[in-house]
Amino acid sequence: GENVEQHPSTLSVQEGDSAVIKCTYSDSASNYFPWYKQELGKRPQLIIDIRSNVGEKKDQRIAVTLNKTAKHFSLHITETQPEDSAVYFCAASTTSGTYKYIFGTGTRLKVLA
């Protein structure tokens, strides 16, 4: 079946450094890739998304890149701040049977002050 692999599962960086989280998907028909940030005990919140007709998208300190050939996409956070500490989930849309998301297993990011 479809799946999304996400790495690393945990990531610690120094404040001001960059963080990169990578996801690989299996359904070649996937064409929408959102990233969610989830703080402890709170709802997942969309932080950025990318559609399959675009290779890269930026929003201030956050960027997402997509390589459709390799079926992987990455989240890049630059100039990390302590408030970036959270769990980040990637997801890929899939049309098998019906449209839905498959989520990655999450990356716990710790930004050390």
Next chain:
Amino acid sequence: DSGVTQTPKHLITATGQRVTLRCSPRSGDLSVYWYQQSLDQGLQFLIQYYNGEERAKGNILERFSAQQFPDLHSELNLSSLELGDSALYFCASSKSGQGYQETQYFGPGTRLLVL
């Protein structure tokens, strides 16, 4: 605030009991999705409803069921509860659930504790 509401926020119950979780989607959204998130785990898709009809099923146990009402709110029913059902239950909504590039917006979740 995503515009998706869920009640109750917290629920404590005993094994063998039955509970109902409620979700109201964002205004104008026709699709509701239910997810289960166990401690330190990812988001497991349970079920999707679109405009009152079941659209997709994920890893939903037979003890669990859901429905979406004419006013588009949805309820997730969990019965014969087991300790392992303790989790955060999120609902999300999207405009139609048919577009391939739709964003899902999550509610604040219901934390269920089964003792």
